[in-house]
Amino acid sequence: MSIVTVNDVNKVYEDKNNIPVQALNQVCLKMEEGEFTAIAGPSGSGKTTLLNIIGGLDKPNSGQVKVAGQELTTMNRNALAEFRLKTLGFIFQAYNLIPVLTAEENAEFMLLLQGVSAAERHQRVKEEFSALGIESALLSRRPNELSGGQQQRVAVARALVSHPKLILADEPTANLDSQTGKRLLDKMKEMNEKKGITFLFSTHDPMVMGRARRLLILRDGEIVEDRKTEPASPA
Ligand SMILES: Nc1ncnc2c1ncn2[C@@H]1O[C@H](COP(=O)(O)OP(=O)(O)OP(=O)(O)O)[C@@H](O)[C@H]1O
Numbered sequence: 001m002s003i004v005t006v007n008d009v010n011k012v013y014e015d016k017n018n019i020p021v022q023a024l025n026q027v028c029l030k031m032e033e034g035e036f037t038a039i040a041g042p043s044g045s046g047k048t049t050l051l052n053i054i055g056g057l058d059k060p061n062s063g064q065v066k067v068a069g070q071e072l073t074t075m076n077r078n079a080l081a082e083f084r085l086k087t088l089g090f091i092f093q094a095y096n097l098i099p100v101l102t103a104e105e106n107a108e109f110m111l112l113l114q115g116v117s118a119a120e121r122h123q124r125v126k127e128e129f130s131a132l133g134i135e136s137a138l139l140s141r142r143p144n145e146l147s148g149g150q151q152q153r154v155a156v157a158r159a160l161v162s163h164p165k166l167i168l169a170d171e172p173t174a175n176l177d178s179q180t181g182k183r184l185l186d187k188m189k190e191m192n193e194k195k196g197i198t199f200l201f202s203t204h205d206p207m208v209m210g211r212a213r214r215l216l217i218l219r220d221g222e223i224v225e226d227r228k229t230e231p232a233s234p235a
């Protein structure tokens with residue numbers, strides 16, 4: 001079953017001098033449930049824009065975007081917020097942790113909004129943290145007391161704990177050393193295989209591209225390549 005259908009999507013931004021920038025140009029993309037797909041392409045090619053549009057964070061100027069059976073382009077703000085809460089996990093290029101909350105409170109935030117009990121929130125966060133190698137001493141720290149890589153892992157834990165249907169990740173390994181990056185990919189792959197969560201992530205990292213089962217290449221707002229890749233042997 002398709003989980004993402006993007007049809008003839010155009011996105012035009014205006015820069016400060018009102019000069020139009022075509023960030024996405026007639027993009028079409030169909031993804032099936034269970035895919036593990038990477039988007040690569042030069043800086044400025046439209047990767048973040050495409051992820052934001054599929055996540056309902058930004059609207060296209062024209063075209064349709066259907067995710068998990070729902071047409072996003074005609075939904076209002078409240079409906080979009082509800083859709084994101086129930087269906088999606090996000091891992092952003094900047095981690096978007098909430099500065100006044102501790103690592104644990106950040107990680108359980110989606111569960112809190114979903115009405116999950118305190119005991120279960122605690123249990124699930126504890127499990128994710130240990131799976132991601134986040135020491136329990138970090139639970140009570142605020143984002144500004146964590147390293148970049150630690151903040152990244154808290155953001156990943158936050159996306160994973162709510163067991164979304166689709167996880168969108170914008171350069172999830174960008175600020176990690178290669179060992180931590182590999183561990184993160186292993187974890188994402190495990191969630192993909194065990195829980196059937198679909199992943200779509202952008203990357204500049206050849207290691208990450210190599211782990212994807214499908215690779216999309218964007219250039220100047222267009223998908224110029226779309227290929228299935230062989231499963232990489234574990235490094
Ligand atoms: N808010 C904005 N206003 C104006 N132009 C924008 C805006 N956001 C993005 N753009 C432009 O749209 C194009 C696509 O940007 P996007 O951020 O999607 O690229 P990207 O592939 O994610 O790049 P990177 O690899 O550097 O993260 C770029 O030319 C960028 O300058």
Ligand SMILES: [Mg+2]
Pocket residue numbers: 047048049093170
């Ligand atoms: Mg980007």
